[in-house]
Amino acid sequence: MQKASEPKKRANLRDVAKAAGVSVATVSRVLNEPGLVKKDTLEKVQAAIATLKFVPSAAARAINSGRTRFVGALIPTLDNAIFARFLAALERKLSEHQLSLVVATTDSNPDTEAEKAKSLIDIGAEGLIVTGATHCAAMHDLLERTMIPTIITSFYESDNALPTIGYDNAAAAQLALHHLAELGHKDIAVVHGPVRDNDRTRARLDGLKTYVFDGKLTTFETQISHQGGANVADHICSLPRLPDAILCLSDVVALGVLLGLQASKISVPEQVSMIGIDDLPTSAVTVPPLTSVHLPVSQMGERAADGLAQWITTQQAPHSEKLHARLIVRNSTRSLL
Amino acid sequence: MQKASEPKKRANLRDVAKAAGVSVATVSRVLNEPGLVKKDTLEKVQAAIATLKFVPSAAARAINSGRTRFVGALIPTLDNAIFARFLAALERKLSEHQLSLVVATTDSNPDTEAEKAKSLIDIGAEGLIVTGATHCAAMHDLLERTMIPTIITSFYESDNALPTIGYDNAAAAQLALHHLAELGHKDIAVVHGPVRDNDRTRARLDGLKTYVFDGKLTTFETQISHQGGANVADHICSLPRLPDAILCLSDVVALGVLLGLQASKISVPEQVSMIGIDDLPTSAVTVPPLTSVHLPVSQMGERAADGLAQWITTQQAPHSEKLHARLIVRNSTRSLL
C-alpha cells in the first residue's frame, strides 16, 4: 500500500532526525532543551525542522507527559453578558497557569451538558468548570468514573461533593428584595428565567419566598433575553394595576423590561421601581441607571481558574468559596415612604 | 470530599487486559467494535473496565488516528452578542461534523491572536476559524508553516490566500448610509469602534468614504460597548448642533448611543435618526426599535463550520463565500424630505 513517493505526509521526529543525520533523542533535545546540544548540531537540526516544516504532534507529547494542558467549561449560553464576563476572567487566569480553555454551551439542558462533558473528556480535558450543582445521572456517573477535577460555579454550597466557587443565590435575591421592602414596596413583580434545570434561578426564588415581609410577590417566567424581558413588560402593563416594583433575577431581563416599560410610556422609578441582579456594565448606562445586586463573576472566574489549576497539579481538591454579592443603588428604585 | 492520598494511577488498556485475562487487542475491540467480540468475553472485559474505572486516553487515540476532533476559533471578544451568536451557530454545526470547538479570545490584539493560535495548535487543533484578514507576521508564519486549515470570517475578499466566509463590510456600511441619504440626511455622525487592528471597522469606514453623497460625515471612535456608545452620545449632545443622523457601525454601540441620547432627553428619530449595523435581536425591542443592517452571522457560522470540516476531511480548501447583508427598517430613522 505504501508507494515510494507519498504526496504529503506530515514530517515526524524520525524524519527530521534522518534529514539532519542525528538521532531522535537529539531532535527531541533541540525541541525541549536546546542548551544540551552543540551549536552546529543545533543548527543542522533546526534547518531540517524548517525545510521539513516539522510541527511536533500534540498527541504524542500528551501521551508522554499525561498532560493536555486544557480544561473545559460548561456554561448555559454565551448569549448573556454575565457568562461572557465570567469566561473572560476564567480564561485570563487559566492562561497564567499555562492552561487553555475549551468552552461548551449546554443551553441549560442537562443531557446536552452530559454529552458535551463526555466529549470534552474524550478530547482530553484535564478538568472541568460547570455551572450550577444540578446535573443529570449520566453527568454524575461520568464525573465519578473519570474522577476528573471539576469545580461548580455560580453556586455556593459548603457541603457539596464537589467544590463550589460562587455566591449564595438566595442571599443575593434577598438583598434585592430587602432593598425594595425597606423602600416600602408591597406589591412586587418578580421576573425570572426558566426554572426548569436551573438551580440558580430556583435558589433565588426560594430566597425570595423565605424572606419574611408583609407584601405580595407575583412571579413571571420568561426567556433570559432583552426580548424576553420586553415581553413580560408588555404583559405587566396590560394588568389592571401596576405593581409597586419589579424585581428581575437577571440584569439582561431587567433591561428588556425597562425597554418594554418605556415603550408603554411607563416611567421608572416614578410609576414602578426596578431592581436587577448581576450588575452588568450596561446597567450603569440604562435610563434610568439600574439598581442591581453585583455578582462578582470576574473574581469567580479567577478563583475557579486558580482552584482548578491547583487541583490538576497537586491532585488536591480546593475548598469551596463563598463570594459576596452586594447591592448597588442607582436611580431605578425610589422610596414609597 | 476527595481523599488526597490515593495511589491513583489511571488504569490503561494493558491493565484492563490483564484483569480480564484477555489480550490488549480484545479490549481495544470491546471499545471500538464490540460486535467482533464474543458475548461472554465482552462482559468480562466490560466488568474489568468498570471495576478499574478505565477511561481511554484521548492522546493515545489521537496519536493513532492523527485526529483530535477539535478546532479552534479566534474571536476578538465574547463581550459582544454578535460573536456569541456566531459561535453558537458555529459550534452547533461543527458538532454535526463530530468536531468540538475551542474558543480563544484575542482582545483584537494581533500578538495575542498569534499566541493563542500557537497554543491552539500546540494542544492539537485540527483547524482554525479566525476573525478578519489582518494578522501579525508571527501569525502568518505560523499558518504557513503548519499549513493548518484556516478560514477567515466576518470578512469577504475573493482573492485572499485563505478562504474567507463573510460579508462585504464596505457594502454593509454603504447600505446604512444609502438609507440615510435617501431620507435626506446631510449631516451624519458615524460612531465606530477602535480602528487599530480591526480591518472590519476599517472596511466599513472606507465604504462610507467612497460612497458619493452631498453631505458631511463626522466620525467618532469609542469602545464597542453600551458604555462606549453612551459616552459618545454625551459628547454629541454637547456639540453646538446635533447631527441629522447617527450611523453606528455596530448595534451594541448603537444601543449605547440610544441610551445616552435618551439620558439627555434627545428623542429618536424626531431630533436625530439612528441606524446600526449587526441587527441583534435586542435591536427589535429598543425604544424606538432600531433600524439596522442585518449581518447573517448564524449563516456565517454554519458555512464556516461546513467549510472547515470539509477541509479537514478532504484536504481540499473550500471556496470563499460572500454572504449578503440587508437593511432592516424599523422606527429609528425618519425622512427629512
Place this chain on the structure above:
DNA sequence: TTGACATATGTAACTAGTTTCATCAACCTC
C-alpha cells in the same frame, strides 16, 4: 599514563492506544 569528569550524542525502552496478521477451533461442504 591513567583515572576522573563533563559534554555531546545515540540506543532502546518506555508512554497508551490501534491495527495487521497469524492462529486455532468450529462448522460446512463435497
Place this chain on the structure above:
DNA sequence: GAGGTTGATGAAACTAGTTACATATGTCAA
C-alpha cells in the same frame, strides 16, 4: 475425512514523541 470458510482471539508491529542509560570524545589533574 479432506478442504474451505468463518469467528474469536492473541502476538507483535505500529503511531510520535520522551527519557533512562550507554557510549564516545575531550579536558584536566594526579
